[in-house]
Amino acid sequence: MADDLRFTDPEPKINPTAELKSCRLGRYAAIGERVVLREVTVGDFSYFERHAEAIYTAIGKFCSIAANSRINALEHPLERPTTHKVSYRPNEYFRFLGVDAEFRDRRRHKRVTIGNDVWIGHGAVIMPGVTIGDGAVVGANAVVTRDVASYTIVAGVPAKPLRPRFPKEVAERLQRLVWWDWPAERLFEAIPDMQRLPIEGFLEKWETTGS
Numbered sequence: 001m002a003d004d005l006r007f008t009d010p011e012p013k014i015n016p017t018a019e020l021k022s023c024r025l026g027r028y029a030a031i032g033e034r035v036v037l038r039e040v041t042v043g044d045f046s047y048f049e050r051h052a053e054a055i056y057t058a059i060g061k062f063c064s065i066a067a068n069s070r071i072n073a074l075e076h077p078l079e080r081p082t083t084h085k086v087s088y089r090p091n092e093y094f095r096f097l098g099v100d101a102e103f104r105d106r107r108r109h110k111r112v113t114i115g116n117d118v119w120i121g122h123g124a125v126i127m128p129g130v131t132i133g134d135g136a137v138v139g140a141n142a143v144v145t146r147d148v149a150s151y152t153i154v155a156g157v158p159a160k161p162l163r164p165r166f167p168k169e170v171a172e173r174l175q176r177l178v179w180w181d182w183p184a185e186r187l188f189e190a191i192p193d194m195q196r197l198p199i200e201g202f203l204e205k206w207e208t209t210g211s
Helices: 101-108 168-177 184-196 199-207
Strands: 019-021 036-042 053-059 112-114 152-155 160-164
Touching (some): 184 199
Parallel strands (some): 019 036, 053 112
Antiparallel strands (some): 152 160
């Protein structure tokens, strides 16, 4: 029901200091102070903390993006005589020379994909073309240069797996449960169990609960 008092306004919340261009935000998404997003889709309930940046990225639902993180960090053309932006954005310095569309398209094709329920730690950097699976955790100040498997915790420079977040069987059951796609009414009922039940108990209960 639209007037159900259990639920707050699902419209995305965008801090007035944030800068967004060609983005799509899901229900309950939140964009914090001085966040900069370019061509980014943000799933339901996902949020960006202050001073984070992302470009050319698809982000799933229930993702937590910490402050000062950078998703799809800027690439420079190493093969050219200069790595400076004068070669691909000369319009900032000269008249009659436009943006290098070929280089821009190259960047666009190296999209970052982030699954559901992913936590990106403070100051982490995700490099172009990386895919991060559902339920993964990226440690603070990590630099992610390779894909991250679902429900894997990574950290370091470059980021390396530390350990799985859950045993493999539990992770697979969570992915089959796809709780992040549940309607708000079902989530409302499940949250107390998320808070108090051990993970196996939560799965056992909600795997058998009707959709």
